[in-house]
Amino acid sequence: MSIFKRMFATALVTAAMSAAIVHAEDLTIGALFPMSGLNASYGDIFSSGANLARDHINADNLIGGKLSIQYEDSQALPQQGVIGMNKLVNVQKVPYVLSAFTGVSKAISTIATRTKTVAVNGGGVGPDLAELGPYFWNVIPLANFEVRAIIPYLVKERNLKRFVLVYVDDPLGQSVRKEMEATLPSAGGQLVEALSVPATSQQFGGIAARVRAANPDVVYVASYGSQELQIVKQFRDAGIKQQLVSYSAFSIPELNALPEALGAMYTTQLVDWSSNDPVTKRFVDDYKAKFNKMPTAYIANYYNAVRTFALLANQLQKKGKPVTGENLLAQRIETRTFDLVGGKVTIAENGTVVVPMQIVEIDGKGGKTVSSAAPK
Amino acid sequence: MLLLQLLINGLQVGALYALIAVGFSLVFGSTRVFHFAHGSAFTIAAYVFYYVFSVAQVHWTIAILGATAAAVLFGVMLDRFVYAPIQVHEGSFFTLFVASFGTAIVVQNLIGVIFGRSFVSVTTPLSRSIEISPGLFVSPLSGIAIVVAVLFFGGLQFFLMRTHVGMGLRALSENPELVRAYGLSPRRLSTMVFALGSLLVVPAAILSAASSGLSPAIGHHVMLISLAATIVGGVGSLRGAACAGLLLGMAENLALVYFEPQWSEAVTFIVLFLFILFRPSGFFGRAIAH
Numbered sequence: 001m002s003i004f005k006r007m008f009a010t011a012l013v014t015a016a017m018s019a020a021i022v023h024a025e026d027l028t029i030g031a032l033f034p035m036s037g038l039n040a041s042y043g044d045i046f047s048s049g050a051n052l053a054r055d056h057i058n059a060d061n062l063i064g065g066k067l068s069i070q071y072e073d074s075q076a077l078p079q080q081g082v083i084g085m086n087k088l089v090n091v092q093k094v095p096y097v098l099s100a101f102t103g104v105s106k107a108i109s110t111i112a113t114r115t116k117t118v119a120v121n122g123g124g125v126g127p128d129l130a131e132l133g134p135y136f137w138n139v140i141p142l143a144n145f146e147v148r149a150i151i152p153y154l155v156k157e158r159n160l161k162r163f164v165l166v167y168v169d170d171p172l173g174q175s176v177r178k179e180m181e182a183t184l185p186s187a188g189g190q191l192v193e194a195l196s197v198p199a200t201s202q203q204f205g206g207i208a209a210r211v212r213a214a215n216p217d218v219v220y221v222a223s224y225g226s227q228e229l230q231i232v233k234q235f236r237d238a239g240i241k242q243q244l245v246s247y248s249a250f251s252i253p254e255l256n257a258l259p260e261a262l263g264a265m266y267t268t269q270l271v272d273w274s275s276n277d278p279v280t281k282r283f284v285d286d287y288k289a290k291f292n293k294m295p296t297a298y299i300a301n302y303y304n305a306v307r308t309f310a311l312l313a314n315q316l317q318k319k320g321k322p323v324t325g326e327n328l329l330a331q332r333i334e335t336r337t338f339d340l341v342g343g344k345v346t347i348a349e350n351g352t353v354v355v356p357m358q359i360v361e362i363d364g365k366g367g368k369t370v371s372s373a374a375p376k
Numbered sequence: 377m378l379l380l381q382l383l384i385n386g387l388q389v390g391a392l393y394a395l396i397a398v399g400f401s402l403v404f405g406s407t408r409v410f411h412f413a414h415g416s417a418f419t420i421a422a423y424v425f426y427y428v429f430s431v432a433q434v435h436w437t438i439a440i441l442g443a444t445a446a447a448v449l450f451g452v453m454l455d456r457f458v459y460a461p462i463q464v465h466e467g468s469f470f471t472l473f474v475a476s477f478g479t480a481i482v483v484q485n486l487i488g489v490i491f492g493r494s495f496v497s498v499t500t501p502l503s504r505s506i507e508i509s510p511g512l513f514v515s516p517l518s519g520i521a522i523v524v525a526v527l528f529f530g531g532l533q534f535f536l537m538r539t540h541v542g543m544g545l546r547a548l549s550e551n552p553e554l555v556r557a558y559g560l561s562p563r564r565l566s567t568m569v570f571a572l573g574s575l576l577v578v579p580a581a582i583l584s585a586a587s588s589g590l591s592p593a594i595g596h597h598v599m600l601i602s603l604a605a606t607i608v609g610g611v612g613s614l615r616g617a618a619c620a621g622l623l624l625g626m627a628e629n630l631a632l633v634y635f636e637p638q639w640s641e642a643v644t645f646i647v648l649f650l651f652i653l654f655r656p657s658g659f660f661g662r663a664i665a666h
Contacts, residue, residue, distance in 0.1 A: 036488070197637045
């Protein structure tokens with residue numbers, strides 16, 4: 001073998017070895033968040049939690065190398081989500097993808113299953129998300145739990161019985177409607193009108209007239225992003241004085257700061273931000289130091305999603321196994337319970353979490369809890 | 377009562393759509409540039425008004441002036457530094473469209489970076505509806521929108537019909553060479569069209585900021601309405617675009633009497649489809665088939 005051939009062979013082996021070392025140490029996960037369009041503000045919120053977790057993991061050297069997150073813009077649209085997912089899975093070869101929004105999550109779930117890539121949702125709440133196969137996990141309680149938590153409170157404790165539902169015409173909105181139709185009669189309430197709106201709709205003055213004509217006690221809004229803010233503002237401007245209610249999508253800072261939203265109520269998972277458990281305390285302290293405000297459940301969810309990955313990757317590395325989607329799933333089933341923000345969280349066999357809920361009233365100061373409920 | 381309420385809502389929305397559509401129709405009719413960034417002029421004006429009035433808390437007249445200056449400057453700069461160089465070298469319809477589309481995306485992202493990507497709105501008592509009779513709610517902004525639309529459209533008609541420059545602008549769409557033969561500069565007239573088109577979108581932008589709120593992506597909806605109204609009204613017909621804007625706003629709201637709200641946006645396209653099928657020249661427009 002000539003000197004050049006030997007040098008070439010040595011270089012090849014060295015390159016292969018160093019590539020293998022880099023592969024073993026540095027890990028990349030993907031994230032499909034809306035970074036543009038009507039729901040872009042959610043992308044900022046979700047990524048703030050994911051990035052904080054990444055920083056903590058890297059500071060703790062939890063995975064033995066550097067963790068990075070490759071973001072793709074889903075625009076909260078299924079089609080864009082599938083494009084981003086294909087890029088993450090086929091080009092970036094990530095084993096783990098953070099997902100958001102019910103429509104996007106449902107669209108990418110088949111790719112996740114086919115390619116054995118774990119997809120973790122921390123923002124979409126459509127109940128169908130519990131049935132998307134073993135590679136699709138949820139670290140957020142789904143909308144059926146949210147609807148079940150607030151309806152008995154409104155009917156029995158507030159004596160509000162006539163409901164109008166204004167819902168976005170997508171899998172999330174449709175599932176909320178289905179849940180309300182199932183839950184309201186047994187609770188003693190009545191769904192007097194259900195009005196679906198297109199996801200792109202921006203004018204709600206006319207719909208406000210339909211709502212007023214139905215003479216409800218409660219107007220339940222099942223939308224998200226800019227649209228839900230527009231609905232609240234335009235409904236209040238149009239003279240709707242009835243109780244406005246929604247699910248965890250209302251927990252965004254813009255809505256809490258909107259004067260027209262004062263008095264509106266929403267459900268969200270119960271997180272004790274003052275807890276002394278080390279993970280929660282570090283998360284809250286560092287988030288407040290970085291952003292000068294309190295975190296929300298969404299931010300905690302994506303922190304937890306990234307932290308779950310790191311904990312699983314750490315366990316796999318200790319066993320000498322590669323960090324693949326298949327191994328992450330097997331390890332999750334084995335570990336079951338994780339130390340996350342909010343305390344110990346158990347991921348059920350179907351990849352969902354069940355946590356206590358709280359009902360929050362918007363008071364312009366970050367919201368006040370008016371009731372809490374055990375999961376049903 | 378529901379019908380009357382929806383009629384009033386339709387008038388307000390229609391007035392805003394008319395203002396939006398007339399600007400686009402003027403630009404497209406005069407220059408044949410598919411000015412997709414028309415929605416960006418709307419977004420810029422709305423955000424500047426929001427910032428000056430709500431964040432900096434400056435008097436509303438200054439905020440309106442600021443919004444107007446920003447929108448007009450945007451239109452003029454776009455014509456001078458983006459469209460004009462393309463027209464010199466090639467000037468194909470598609471190239472100009474792509475340039476305009478790209479500009480709209482850049483503006484949307486810049487707005488997001490500068491003002492944040494979340495929803496913002498201008499809080500004013502003028503957007504709060506008053507119950508003028510049992511079950512009938514009207515906000516002062518509805519009246520303002522209708523009055524402003526009538527005033528702007530009347531002013532525009534006067535300008536185009538009675539002034540020397542206005543006549544030049546109308547001639548520009550017919551025969552630019554003839555305009556040059558008469559000693560006028562098509563390039564300067566084109567810049568004026570963009571300034572005027574951007575100016576026309578300002579009242580709708582300000583009223584939208586107060587009535588429905590803003591997000592950086594709002595320009596796409598504006599473009600959708602502009603395009604539909606321009607086709608329904610007849611390409612090149614300002615009167616047609618204004619009437620079509622009004623028709624689309626009314627149709628969107630009155631459809632709620634009979635259909636689910638999810639169909640209200642589809643009504644826009646049904647109207648558009650019907651016009652394309654049965655009256656391709658639009659309300660008052662000229663047939664565009666050559």
